[in-house]
Amino acid sequence: MSKVKIASTADINAGKVLKAKANGQTVLVAKVGDKYCAIANKCPHFGLPMAKGKFENGVIxxxxxxxxxxICTGKNVEWVESFVGIPLPDFAKNMMAMGKGPTDVANFAVTQEGVDLFINV
Ligand code: FES
Known part of the structure; x- marks a missing residue:
């Protein structure tokens, strides 16, 4: 593992996620309350990028x-609820899940040195 700078505090806008690179992988960084948080930009359902997802109250x-x-824990709070924004009925949620159960996304502890933010990857 190595410590990698992912952003500066000035790069983070309130209520938005920032897409950043860290050793070849893409992470999403945000500030929630006073805390900087980061997760992988790779949904554990099909591995697709989440950067363009809605971000609200610390949840992407x-x-x-x-x-x-x-975003601060990687914890999954809802699993396969819609298709490109259109809510799915329960039977279709199960089909869309394709046998995959709720899974957390990789989470990274963010450390701050001055105005610079780092994660270990
Ligand atoms: S790829 Fe994210 S919920 Fe399916």
Missing amino acids: TCPFHGSKFE
Whole structure:
């Protein structure tokens, strides 16, 4: 593992996620309250990028099938709820899940030195 700078505090806008590179992988960084948080930009459902998902109250919604994750913990809070923003009935949620159960997304502890933000990857 190595410590990698992912952003400066000035890069982070309130209520938005920032897409950043860290050793070849893409992460999403945001400030929630006073805390900087980061998760992988790779939904554990189909591995698709979540950067364009809705971000609200520290939770990002995958834009493809509506799974939701806490950006400060990676915890899954909803699993496969919609298809490109259109809510799915329960039977279709199960089909869309394709046998995959709720899974957390990779989460990274963010450290701050001055105005620079780092994660270990
Ligand atoms: S790829 Fe994210 S919920 Fe399906």
